[in-house]
Amino acid sequence: MTSFFIKSIQLLFSISILIFFHELGHFFLAKLFKVRVERFFLFFDPWFSLFKKKIGDTIYGIGWLPFGGYVKISGMVNNEKKDKLITENTCKFYSQTSIRRLLIISGGIIFNAILSILIFTFLLFKYGEINIPIENAKYGIETDALGKEIGLKNGDVILSINGKKIKYFNEIPQEIFIGNIIIVNRMGKIMKLYLNNSKKSLIFDRKYTTLPIKPRIPSVISYIFKNSIAEKYKLKIDDEILSVDTGEILFYDQIKEALFRQRNETFLISINRDGDFMQKKIHMNSKGILGVCLKTFMDLDDIFFFERKHYSIFDSIYHGFMKTWYVLKNQILFFKNVFHIETKAYKQVGSFFSIAKEFPSKWNWEIFWNFTATLSIWLAFINLFPIPSLDGGYIFFIIIEMLIGKKLNEKFIERCTILGFLLVSFMMLSIIIWDIFKVFIY
Template sequence: MSSILIRSIQLLLSISILVVVHELGHFILAQLFKVRVERFFLFFDPWFSILKKKIGHTVYGIGWLPLGGYVKISGMMMDDKDDKNILSKKIIKNWEFRSKSAIKRFLIIFGGILFNILLSVLIFTFLLFKYGETYLPTKNVKYGIEVDSLGEKIGLKNGDKILFVNGKYVPYFNDIPRAILFGNSITVDRMGNVIQLSLNNNKKKFLFDRKELNFFIKPRVPPIINDVIKNSEAEKYGLRNNDEILAINSDFILFSDQLKYFLSKYKNENILISINRNGKLIQKEIFLNSKGFLGVYLKNFMDLDQIFLFEKKSYSFFDSIPHGIKKAWDVLKNQIFFLKNVFHIETKAYKQIGSFFSIAKEFPSKWNWDIFWTLTATLSIWLAFLNLFPIPSLDGGYILFIMIEMITRKKINEEIIERCTIYGFVIISLIMMSIIIWDILKVFLY
């Protein structure tokens, strides 16, 4: 229960930051052009609000429904009959949204999107400046890859060395899984033979048709013990951290995936395990239970920096800015590529669509500021992109109307805009409800 609470708090805080920054963009641009903002609310407040206070012309508050937030800009929508009568008599006050030029109205609406973009870039810039980046160059993955069952289904095998994805060399191993996810082909070196694997939509469905989009490949590593589980057979027979497993019975073992295979092969049997301990050969006879469980955790490639040479990049403050912009752009490109696959039904990428529940699962069960800010930056650039969609009630819908006005040099009837906005709100609400229902159903269907 505590992990659920921690994830929920992180999600709520992240959304609150995104909403406040987005609405602040509208607010600041409105103030800049001397347009009054009547209300500035975090979360929605139908019927009542948790907190509110009027300062100047603006009521600031916190609503009780944590599904977003809003600013109410004077003269942006016709709220009542008085507004319609004022508009019909062409009595428009100079502090109203409708009194401003098209370019000023465009900038006020675009302000929310702009601030979300700036927030994403700012966070990525700060993270790069503070922590830098650590990469594993593809050329340093000396033993090839280890694949899970999903990797096998798309044609990869343990020991394959990935040469190209989509005909292009991928310099860093960290980027290969996503390149495969959105690519069309993989070229591998398989025991000296160059093989090209196609990635059609029928193969991609194996990658998308799962509960989590985790990595399906990782660098192949030797079987070195990282941790011995207490009260296990391994502890009972004296295995230690940093022991390297060399053989089981007469079967030599070079890599972790081979160890997993032989442990499965010798279930319910006594095995003779040979290990290298600080250059000394030691042998132990151990009984494996019905699950083939030895009782150790093995080192992964991140623990073996003496074998895998990582590249650490540090950035000065000014260097981190362009790299922060690039990071935000790369994240957005990945999201757009994923969205493109959603519309290819055969890939089953639609199964990865989720609501707040799915987003909450992305946050760690233990508080981690690095991950929190990385996810917040990712959500911020994604929110900016979604708001560009030309759907009435989203910022993109208002922008579309203003651009039509700028092109035709004629104002669109405000009653038409209001009606379209209501329809757009209904459509967006139905889409959101459908995603929430789908997110809940996935728990039972998959």
């Protein structure tokens, strides 16, 4: 319950920030061009609002339905019937030039993109970056059953994906996610793996799209349990297990299976202790459990040589912009898969329930802001869709006006907006129902 509460609070706080900045973009551009803003609301307020206060010509408030927010701009919808008590024509939206109207409508998208850049800039300046250059992962990759189903094997060294040389190890899962061709070095043999739609469906046809790929690492002991076989035979922390009754070097992914095969058996275990090679004769129990925890790749920075980067404020701005672009590009490439039914990428489309699950169960500001920045550029991208009632729909109408040289009929735009609102509402309801279906049935 505590985990659910923390995730829910993070989600509410995150979307509040995103909605506020989005509506602030419309508000700022409208005020800049002296267009009257009647209402500025965080969240929707059908029937009643939690808070509202009129300051100048604008009513500011907080609604109770956290599915969005809105800025009501005078003259944007022709429902005022030329009421002179409301405002003069010069303060109305449709009295502005096409360029000004385009900027006002684009304000939310612009501010969401700026917010993403600012957050990534701040994170890079404060925390920097820690990465493993792919050439430092000298033992190749370790993957799970899913990775093996799409053609990968433990020990593969990934050379390129879609013709792109991968610089850092943490980029691999995302690039595979959107890629089509993987070039690997498998025990000295260069191989080409094709990710067709049927293989993509293996990735997308799950509740989570995370593709577990880690650097393959040696078996180094980090902890020994009391009264265990390891303690009985005097194994030590930092011992590297080299082999179990064979001459083969064992990696993290092999050790459990190798020990299980030796249950109820007596065998030689070879270890490296501070550069000294030694062997111990061990009798394994019926469970095949040695009684140790092994180090993860994050514990082995003396082997993998992590690249730590610290940025100046000016470098952070540049890299913040580039990270925003990288996230947006990957989101667009993922979205393309949604329209290929055979990839089953549509199963990963989700509502607020899916978003909430991505937040950590313990509050972590770095993860929170990183995820908020990602959602911000995603919100900007979604609002570019030329669907009436979304910003992209209004932008589409304005561009048509600019091309034909005259304004479109306001009644026509109003009707299209109503239809667009109904379409978006239907889509949102369908996604919520699908999300509930995934949680309780799928």
